[in-house]
Amino acid sequence: MIGYQAENHLFTLHTRSSSYQFMVDPSGYLLHTYYGPRVGGGSFAYRLRQADRGFSPNPNSEGHTRTFSLDTQPQEYPSSGVGDFRIPVLEVENADGSRAADLRYQSHVIRPGKYALPGLPAFFAKEEDAQTLEITLEDPVTGLRAVLYYGVIESRDMITRAVRIENAGDKPVALTRVMSLCLDLHQGDLDLITFDGRHTGERHPHRRRLAPGIQMVSSTRGATSHQHNNFIMFCAPDAGETHGWCLGAALVYSGNFEAAVERTQFDTARMTLGISPWQFRFTLAPGETFTAPEAVMIFSREGFSGMTHQFHRAIRDNLCRGEWAHRRRPVLLNTWEAAYFDFDSEKLLEIARCAAETGVELLVMDDGWFGTRNDDRGGLGDWFVNEQKLPGGLAPLVHAVNELGLDFGLWIEPEMVSEDSRLFAEHPNWALRIPGRPATRGRSQLVLDFSRTEVWQYVYAQIKKVLSSANITYVKWDMNRSLTDVLSAALPAERQGEVYHRFVLGVYAMLEQFRKDFPHILLEGCCGGGGRFDCGMLYYTPQIWASDNTDAMDRLLIQYGTSFCYPVSVVGSHVSAVPNEQTGRVTGLDTRAAVAMAGTFGYELDPRSLSVAERQQMRLEIDRFRHLYDLIQYGDYDRLTDPFAPGPFTAWQQTAPDGSAALVTVVTGMARSNDAFATVYPRNLLPDALYSVNGADAVRGDVLMYGGIPLPHVGGDYRAMQFELTRQG
Numbered sequence: 001m002i003g004y005q006a007e008n009h010l011f012t013l014h015t016r017s018s019s020y021q022f023m024v025d026p027s028g029y030l031l032h033t034y035y036g037p038r039v040g041g042g043s044f045a046y047r048l049r050q051a052d053r054g055f056s057p058n059p060n061s062e063g064h065t066r067t068f069s070l071d072t073q074p075q076e077y078p079s080s081g082v083g084d085f086r087i088p089v090l091e092v093e094n095a096d097g098s099r100a101a102d103l104r105y106q107s108h109v110i111r112p113g114k115y116a117l118p119g120l121p122a123f124f125a126k127e128e129d130a131q132t133l134e135i136t137l138e139d140p141v142t143g144l145r146a147v148l149y150y151g152v153i154e155s156r157d158m159i160t161r162a163v164r165i166e167n168a169g170d171k172p173v174a175l176t177r178v179m180s181l182c183l184d185l186h187q188g189d190l191d192l193i194t195f196d197g198r199h200t201g202e203r204h205p206h207r208r209r210l211a212p213g214i215q216m217v218s219s220t221r222g223a224t225s226h227q228h229n230n231f232i233m234f235c236a237p238d239a240g241e242t243h244g245w246c247l248g249a250a251l252v253y254s255g256n257f258e259a260a261v262e263r264t265q266f267d268t269a270r271m272t273l274g275i276s277p278w279q280f281r282f283t284l285a286p287g288e289t290f291t292a293p294e295a296v297m298i299f300s301r302e303g304f305s306g307m308t309h310q311f312h313r314a315i316r317d318n319l320c321r322g323e324w325a326h327r328r329r330p331v332l333l334n335t336w337e338a339a340y341f342d343f344d345s346e347k348l349l350e351i352a353r354c355a356a357e358t359g360v361e362l363l364v365m366d367d368g369w370f371g372t373r374n375d376d377r378g379g380l381g382d383w384f385v386n387e388q389k390l391p392g393g394l395a396p397l398v399h400a401v402n403e404l405g406l407d408f409g410l411w412i413e414p415e416m417v418s419e420d421s422r423l424f425a426e427h428p429n430w431a432l433r434i435p436g437r438p439a440t441r442g443r444s445q446l447v448l449d450f451s452r453t454e455v456w457q458y459v460y461a462q463i464k465k466v467l468s469s470a471n472i473t474y475v476k477w478d479m480n481r482s483l484t485d486v487l488s489a490a491l492p493a494e495r496q497g498e499v500y501h502r503f504v505l506g507v508y509a510m511l512e513q514f515r516k517d518f519p520h521i522l523l524e525g526c527c528g529g530g531g532r533f534d535c536g537m538l539y540y541t542p543q544i545w546a547s548d549n550t551d552a553m554d555r556l557l558i559q560y561g562t563s564f565c566y567p568v569s570v571v572g573s574h575v576s577a578v579p580n581e582q583t584g585r586v587t588g589l590d591t592r593a594a595v596a597m598a599g600t601f602g603y604e605l606d607p608r609s610l611s612v613a614e615r616q617q618m619r620l621e622i623d624r625f626r627h628l629y630d631l632i633q634y635g636d637y638d639r640l641t642d643p644f645a646p647g648p649f650t651a652w653q654q655t656a657p658d659g660s661a662a663l664v665t666v667v668t669g670m671a672r673s674n675d676a677f678a679t680v681y682p683r684n685l686l687p688d689a690l691y692s693v694n695g696a697d698a699v700r701g702d703v704l705m706y707g708g709i710p711l712p713h714v715g716g717d718y719r720a721m722q723f724e725l726t727r728q729g
């Protein structure tokens, strides 16, 4: 609900359990007053304190009053170059070379429903479940306008933000920094949590106390990156999983980003989140507009788990779209680690035959089926079937796989081109390259200039033809290198600062076209695993391959960090062969299956290499996953332990929203001789209800939660146990 008190120009945005408030001051500045637990509607304007602070200048409109300074006031969308020295939110270069923008309130409108953003992903809601506040600010000197969008999805505790910049003046203006979100918190003694890592080790949480000055994570790789996720958290220093306040903020975008936080001189904190200003320069001619991507926030007073539950619900119900958002996803077997580039129709059919016996529902043919792609040095861009490997094209193979009772899917990497390809020979300037400078390779490939509509449309036409040639029900959309040599042959020198963003817009446009033409195809995102794991992609692809690392023990860490924002239903997770390809570690099939069940669940191995007993076990695990499907995919997810902290095991829980069932999964670490008794403590059960654990006599929910479930001594390293709690009365 969005409330507006005209007499004191106060806006209060209420969600189910949080409130967010700001006001327009007499000079037209938007001052932030509150973000925290839901309140009845009182004004927090009294928190805006003023004093004459040395070296904090005063706007001219204040006359000679020295107590009001933009440098000290908490603001919603601060002006720049006119007296606020904290991290800037908007930076412009005016036609006269000046770098100032002074934005003042003009008007506002409150509408039912949630705004959408043209060409960009955004959370959505039914008209009756959301509201939008649109505020127009204007610079009286240049005519530059900023239209701030606030969306409130009440039941999800979500507040969304976006901004459209309009050049309403009569001269061009260049935007050099346009953050989507600014949040000026009234206290600075906070913990910041970011999710960081590397290829095959993504989204490990790092928590630290805010220090004076600016702390920042960002990506300049053209995609969100394996190194830092564009979801971050703040919390009270004493907050944990089940207590203390916290808030999470995510950027709904898949390109360069920056999340910066400043603990200020007066112990407040400013957070900004948006497109990275690195190499960003977007020119607006008079009348032109620029829309910055959406950023969303969820506040919880019940610790991290309260925030996580709401993010998971919002991503499942208000971000993932299309048929597959809520449809039961197939248990798939991907051929990558089974065959790499070395396959033909016959081999795929043998794998499919074997997979069918175990209950696998979908065969995914990974990289290597097109052009002259026999290794990772050539063929990208040539999206036609390699008939030496697949005689007669896709149709006969897919038909034969379908006959075995399996659906069929395939891998593509549309944004890339190999120098050794027909596409590159025909259109060498379709790759991002700097004329006169040898191209930088990544995985021996170059990046196509998707900022050009004709480029993505050409690639798409080829892919569309292939997809239309057979019964394809799944596509894995990959992206296997970072952007370099970023120069578009189609744009003049002064517009090259737009290419990174235009590239992302091109990717989104092609994804949108794909979704329209093939609504029945399940799309899985991928970027060398988890290099583009973000809310932007989830608007188009309802699941994303979480990491190229399939080792069960490493996955515990990756999936733990991922779970703070992203629900199980979007986390691509598979059982692979041992010794594991990435770590060389050997874990049991049951452990690998239990870990993959904290995701979409599938296989990434050659079932022909398994023993009969292992294949039987695979069948049982697939049956078990099917039986637990709703609980796993739609249950509320709780992290019961922190796998980065010392301890004998890692555990998590999925609980039916009505408390009728729960699944507790435990994975032990290295075995220790004569170790202490271990106990896992479930959460979120109904205290008075009776639950049976794996079919044993029923026990009260409160007994289980506070007394815990004793773990049997199983012996050996890395062992998994699953406890199914079923309500009996």
Ligand code: GLA
Pocket (backbone or CB within 6 Å): 336, 366, 367, 376, 411, 478, 480, 526, 527, 528, 529, 545, 547, 548
């Ligand atoms: C990336 C993906 C893998 C696989 C290969 C194929 O690394 O993350 O899963 O598809 O590409 O080349």
